[in-house]
Amino acid sequence: MHARRLAASLAAPILLAIAISLAPGEANAATRLRAVTLSDPLDGVSEFRPRIAGDTVVWQRGSGTGAEVMRWDGTQAVNMSNNGVADENPETDGIHIVWQQGSAPNRDIAIYDLVTRTSTILSSLGDEVFPLISGPYLAWIKMVDADGEVFVDPGPIGDQVTGDLLVHSSFQMDGANVVWSQGDDLGQTPGLTDDLHDIAVWNGELQGFFVLTGIDTDDIKPVIANDVVVWQAGPDGSGDIWYGDTVGTSNLLFDGSDERNPDTDGTRAVWQHWDGLDFDLFLVNLASPNAAVPFTNDAFDDVTPQIDGTKVVWVKEVTPGDSEIWFSWDGAPPEPLRASQNNGRDDVAPRLDGDSFVYESCLNLGEPSEICDVVRVPEPRGELLGALACVAMAFLLARTRRS
Numbered sequence: 001m002h003a004r005r006l007a008a009s010l011a012a013p014i015l016l017a018i019a020i021s022l023a024p025g026e027a028n029a030a031t032r033l034r035a036v037t038l039s040d041p042l043d044g045v046s047e048f049r050p051r052i053a054g055d056t057v058v059w060q061r062g063s064g065t066g067a068e069v070m071r072w073d074g075t076q077a078v079n080m081s082n083n084g085v086a087d088e089n090p091e092t093d094g095i096h097i098v099w100q101q102g103s104a105p106n107r108d109i110a111i112y113d114l115v116t117r118t119s120t121i122l123s124s125l126g127d128e129v130f131p132l133i134s135g136p137y138l139a140w141i142k143m144v145d146a147d148g149e150v151f152v153d154p155g156p157i158g159d160q161v162t163g164d165l166l167v168h169s170s171f172q173m174d175g176a177n178v179v180w181s182q183g184d185d186l187g188q189t190p191g192l193t194d195d196l197h198d199i200a201v202w203n204g205e206l207q208g209f210f211v212l213t214g215i216d217t218d219d220i221k222p223v224i225a226n227d228v229v230v231w232q233a234g235p236d237g238s239g240d241i242w243y244g245d246t247v248g249t250s251n252l253l254f255d256g257s258d259e260r261n262p263d264t265d266g267t268r269a270v271w272q273h274w275d276g277l278d279f280d281l282f283l284v285n286l287a288s289p290n291a292a293v294p295f296t297n298d299a300f301d302d303v304t305p306q307i308d309g310t311k312v313v314w315v316k317e318v319t320p321g322d323s324e325i326w327f328s329w330d331g332a333p334p335e336p337l338r339a340s341q342n343n344g345r346d347d348v349a350p351r352l353d354g355d356s357f358v359y360e361s362c363l364n365l366g367e368p369s370e371i372c373d374v375v376r377v378p379e380p381r382g383e384l385l386g387a388l389a390c391v392a393m394a395f396l397l398a399r400t401r402r403s
Helices: 002-022 382-402
Strands: 047-053 056-061 068-072 077-079 087-092 096-101 108-113 118-122 128-134 137-142 149-153 167-174 177-183 198-203 208-212 219-225 228-233 240-245 250-254 259-264 268-274 279-285 301-308 311-317 324-329 346-353 356-363 371-377
Touching (some): 096 128, 108 137, 128 167, 137 167, 219 259, 228 268, 240 268, 259 301, 268 301, 301 346, 324 346
Antiparallel strands (some): 047 056, 056 068, 096 108, 128 137, 137 149, 219 228, 240 250, 259 268, 301 311, 311 324
């Protein structure tokens, strides 16, 4: 009896701390975000292009014929390919992992099902690259000609969506919808060296193809979420931000001197805004598209933002060779990820999904000697509280058994 009372009295403070941590409205909850390096920082191999969906994180390790697709299984990095050929450009929807396998001109699409733990190779004549997956929908580029064409399954007869002289890039997918930027980058149209780009959408539910275009300029860098498309209209240095839908509607969202790299969760949008001195972030609720507001404002460049609900994460270029990851959780003021401060590395390319994000942490970024690692920031409080709960329950159980 005395052991049970002692166990309960000792476990109670731990459980109370957990309850307090779970209480809503804690202003500094986000500061407890922990960064976990998923790749091996000592192996001398660059690991990059992380993707996250729920608890699934995948990335590419190495390049060329030695490239492999890696996955974090919760405790360690697992090689998903390991087949002696190039495995590149992985993507995931949290249930499947897809990537391109092999070397040009005979690359195939590989699919791994995380539920059944089975792999499928979609082998066909031709060169298939840049796969995307969302539930039952699969999209890819097939090099049936010099510029490549967009294929979607399920899609039109033969799965081929495009058949033109345009290059298709910035490929993204959400649900049944696929979006990309298309233009004559190869100069195949007589008299033109580079056609202005438009935003193209394949609406999987309607089985329809739509083109979104703004003013007479390059439309590039599209992102899509919940039937909302946001993109950059104009090249870096003179872009505006536009938005539209998956049935052909487009509108100007923000007219500035240099607006870049938008992202959206379907409800809000965020992007880089040049204020005349540096890049800050602007944010807008798409229900009030004419009411964009500054989200950051300091003396450093804030770039490549990601947004999901009330979470925003981005890169702050504080010092050359030592850029940092910054974030704002649930309306709290922006703050740095402590693990990325003054670490002598460029922390870049964040990808946000829910309460977790991944990014690349790189040495010698952009140089031939570049080496990157993949870092994940788990959901705030989740891992810490889980560990505390396990400790409390184990302690309580051990004390009870002894009595």
